[in-house]
Amino acid sequence: MALEHAILVSLTERAGSGYELARRFDRSIGFFWPATHQQIYRVLRRMDDAGWITHTDVAQDGRPDKKVYEVSEDGRSELARWLAEPVDPAILRDGLAVKLRGASLGDTAAVLREVERHRAEHATRLETYRGIQRRDFPKPDKLNGRELHQYLVLRGGVRAEESFLGWCDEVIQAMRSESTS
Amino acid sequence: MALEHAILVSLTERAGSGYELARRFDRSIGFFWPATHQQIYRVLRRMDDAGWITHTDVAQDGRPDKKVYEVSEDGRSELARWLAEPVDPAILRDGLAVKLRGASLGDTAAVLREVERHRAEHATRLETYRGIQRRDFPKPDKLNGRELHQYLVLRGGVRAEESFLGWCDEVIQAMRSESTS
DNA sequence: AGGTGCAGTGCAACTCGTTGCATAGGTATG
DNA sequence: CATACCTATGCAACGAGTTGCACTGCACCT
Numbered sequence: 001m002a003l004e005h006a007i008l009v010s011l012t013e014r015a016g017s018g019y020e021l022a023r024r025f026d027r028s029i030g031f032f033w034p035a036t037h038q039q040i041y042r043v044l045r046r047m048d049d050a051g052w053i054t055h056t057d058v059a060q061d062g063r064p065d066k067k068v069y070e071v072s073e074d075g076r077s078e079l080a081r082w083l084a085e086p087v088d089p090a091i092l093r094d095g096l097a098v099k100l101r102g103a104s105l106g107d108t109a110a111v112l113r114e115v116e117r118h119r120a121e122h123a124t125r126l127e128t129y130r131g132i133q134r135r136d137f138p139k140p141d142k143l144n145g146r147e148l149h150q151y152l153v154l155r156g157g158v159r160a161e162e163s164f165l166g167w168c169d170e171v172i173q174a175m176r177s178e179s180t181s
Numbered sequence: 182m183a184l185e186h187a188i189l190v191s192l193t194e195r196a197g198s199g200y201e202l203a204r205r206f207d208r209s210i211g212f213f214w215p216a217t218h219q220q221i222y223r224v225l226r227r228m229d230d231a232g233w234i235t236h237t238d239v240a241q242d243g244r245p246d247k248k249v250y251e252v253s254e255d256g257r258s259e260l261a262r263w264l265a266e267p268v269d270p271a272i273l274r275d276g277l278a279v280k281l282r283g284a285s286l287g288d289t290a291a292v293l294r295e296v297e298r299h300r301a302e303h304a305t306r307l308e309t310y311r312g313i314q315r316r317d318f319p320k321p322d323k324l325n326g327r328e329l330h331q332y333l334v335l336r337g338g339v340r341a342e343e344s345f346l347g348w349c350d351e352v353i354q355a356m357r358s359e360s361t362s
Numbered sequence: 363a364g365g366t367g368c369a370g371t372g373c374a375a376c377t378c379g380t381t382g383c384a385t386a387g388g389t390a391t392g
Numbered sequence: 393c394a395t396a397c398c399t400a401t402g403c404a405a406c407g408a409g410t411t412g413c414a415c416t417g418c419a420c421c422t
Contacts, residue, residue, distance in 0.1 A: 097214070102264060152352050
């Protein structure tokens, strides 16, 4: 029930097509609320039917036509309504933790290699976030309003990846020194 | 496709009924792989049909009968197979981040109160994890094998909650000083 | 000439996950 | 004494999310 609202937030920041939204989800909002293009198209249609958004067909040459969506008055008030109501705490789904917990029932060395692989992945993501932070928010003390909120969300991403990375390192160290003892 | 494997790990640690598994998911594995009792019952049936687990009907008095499941040879080899193959990196779904990003489109003060609520929730979880850590793993340096892995998973939970908590504090501080400036 | 990739929308079929309800006796709480 | 919660399993219906495919046309690489 919240993909709708993530889309409303993103479309309020800037109008866009389903395709463009899917790209944005890959690069920013989607780090906290993942969605595939299929999911987005389906929900956009539902929101259009509900009157939360409207679309304009835009012909392009060399490229397929697109439907550019924007948020309607109803959409804005739905968003405001949702913002005032409680949401569930963050949900974490981590296959690596499940694997680690069962590591001794299989090839422990393979699980260790998997942890190393995840470490690299999280390090890459962390660098991505830090790059955005340097480029878009060089002076965080001066921020307010929408920009401040965007910055704070990004800080959440940085903190989450730092935390994953630190965990991977702790696990790697513990598993290595165990196997040599 | 990994709830099966989370269940296999849990059932290997100890045989149990669907109900018992649901309790365990509430208290440990489920922090990294959430599941409702319905989901668990359905998957247990599928796993039973596939021959990964077997069940024994156990009559109890004063209480309903239960089906105690245990992992079969096929289940053990399926688990070993899965442990050697890559899994996707952790998925985080955080409605609070979506809200924060859209905060300026609604009642900012209400969003701030929501952040404070989440902060309290994460603080409670952190205390739960730390309590388990103190009780079950007082001397982490001495651990190895299954116990070490369980400890490391718990460490991941501690780190994740510390990270959420720190984030909430950063957000609260920034939003408060913004509104008074 | 052929393959890959991007931009753009969408259908069909599937699995995953949630919610509400039903049943039933036991035990605790007010 | 009524209400509510715990143990225990499960159906039915729904909503969320994934995967695979289809079609168009341009651009780029080999």
